[in-house]
Amino acid sequence: MCAKPVFDRPIAHRGLHDRGRGIIENTASAFAAAIEKGYAIECDVQLSRDGIPMIFHDDDLDRLTGVEGPVNARTMAELASYKLLDSAAGDTPQRFTEFLAQIGGRALLQIELKQQPNQAATEVLAQTVMDALKGYRGPVTIESFDPKLLIEVRKRGATMPLGIVTYGYDEPDWDNHLSDSTKFVLRHLLHYPMSRFDFISCREVSLDLPAVRLFRSLGVPVTAWTIKTPAAAMAVIGRADQIVFEGFEPPSA
Numbered sequence: 001m002c003a004k005p006v007f008d009r010p011i012a013h014r015g016l017h018d019r020g021r022g023i024i025e026n027t028a029s030a031f032a033a034a035i036e037k038g039y040a041i042e043c044d045v046q047l048s049r050d051g052i053p054m055i056f057h058d059d060d061l062d063r064l065t066g067v068e069g070p071v072n073a074r075t076m077a078e079l080a081s082y083k084l085l086d087s088a089a090g091d092t093p094q095r096f097t098e099f100l101a102q103i104g105g106r107a108l109l110q111i112e113l114k115q116q117p118n119q120a121a122t123e124v125l126a127q128t129v130m131d132a133l134k135g136y137r138g139p140v141t142i143e144s145f146d147p148k149l150l151i152e153v154r155k156r157g158a159t160m161p162l163g164i165v166t167y168g169y170d171e172p173d174w175d176n177h178l179s180d181s182t183k184f185v186l187r188h189l190l191h192y193p194m195s196r197f198d199f200i201s202c203r204e205v206s207l208d209l210p211a212v213r214l215f216r217s218l219g220v221p222v223t224a225w226t227i228k229t230p231a232a233a234m235a236v237i238g239r240a241d242q243i244v245f246e247g248f249e250p251p252s253a
Contacts, residue, residue, distance in 0.1 A: 002154075005141050005161035005199050005221055007242035010250045011040040011110050013226050014057060017246065022088025024064065026055050028102055029089045038252035040108035042225075042244050045096055045129060047121060052076035053096035053128045059114070072117070097132050105138025110201070110223070110244070112165060113153075115146040126152035133160075145186075147195035154196070163223075164195060166212070167203035189215065201225055204232060207239040216241075 015030025016023070016037055023029045026043055034041050044057040049072055061067040061074070065082040079093045094102070103109060113129060116122040130153055133140060142153055143163035150162045169175050169183035178186075185191055189200075189211040199221040202212050207224060216222045216239075224240035227233050228247040236243060243250065 002159055002161050002198050004219075005163070006139075007040065007108070007199075007221055007223055009038060009040050009108070009242075009253050011042050011108070011223060011242060011244045012037075013042050013244045013246040014044065015041055016249070019086055022086060024084045024087045024091055026057055026093075027084060027087060027089075027091035028094060028099075029087065029091050031099070031102060031107075035103070035106050037249060040110060040242075041103065042110040042112065043099065044112045044114055045125070046071045046114050047116065047125050047128075048076040048079055049073055050075045051124050051128060053125060053132065054079050055094045055096060055099050057114075072121070096129060100132060100136050103138065105136070108139040109141065110163075111140065111142050113142060113144040113146070113149045115144065115149070119148070122146070122148055123152055125149065126156055129153065130156040130158060141199065143199075143201050147186075147191040147197075150195045150197060161198040162196075163199040163201050164189065164191075164197040165201045165225075166209075167206040168209060187211070199223065201244065202240070204236055204240075207236060213239075 012034035014025035016033035017025040017030040031041055043055055045053045046056045048054050056071055060070050064084050066085055067082055082092055084091050113125055116125055141161045143165050145165045169187045200212055201223045204224045221241045223242045223244050224236045225244035227243040227245040233243050233250055
């Protein structure tokens with residue numbers, strides 16, 4: 001196992017974003033706001049067509065940019081030219097290296113590597129992210145829904161804590177592309193002998209999954225996503241070690 005993570009403050013989901021104020025998720029503005037308030041930061045990393053890791057959540061561009069098509073069909077230069085809708089600062093998608101330069105060790109990072117369409121892309125994402133992190137000085141964790149990404153970054157020398165993102169695999173709109181057997185393995189964290197995760201990031205409504213409860217009882221930290229109200233934050237006390245939040249501002253410590 002890698003080092004045990006210390007989640008000592010709430011984690012701003014995709015940065016401290018507020019579309020109503022022109023601060024869009026996963027942007028330099030959202031990350032700056034999170035740092036100013038003293039929060040840790042969660043972010044998402046996708047690959048461009050030319051194999052550059054970019055900060056972006058969705059597989060497709062339309063919701064955030066108004067441009068149609070998948071992220072991985074566009075080059076880094078194209079992606080970096082798209083203004084994010086409603087951004088007061090004119091933010092565009094950042095390269096992962098730009099994001100790291102902006103943060104500069106000032107906040108704990110919970111970096112989610114997005115699932116890739118094939119093994120080759122999985123390996124490229126793992127390699128490029130690990131290359132970018134070689135010179136970074138600051139607290140970092142890496143997580144993914146895909147156990148293969150944890151395996152690949154560990155192969156490339158990862159020493160930071162690695163986490164599995166999980167839920168009940170009971171949402172047809174999210175997981176109907178998965179076989180029942182795959183969902184069973186993921187729901188019950190049966191990949192642990194291969195993925196050897198150091199922490200779990202679990203959907204708040206799935207915190208009572210037997211495997212999540214078991215690993216937490218064995219000392220594996222659990223973060224709960226996505227907490228959207230103070231009442232929801234109160235509801236996970238005793239079942240999670242930290243919250244990944246959006247839509248309100250919890251105490252920062």
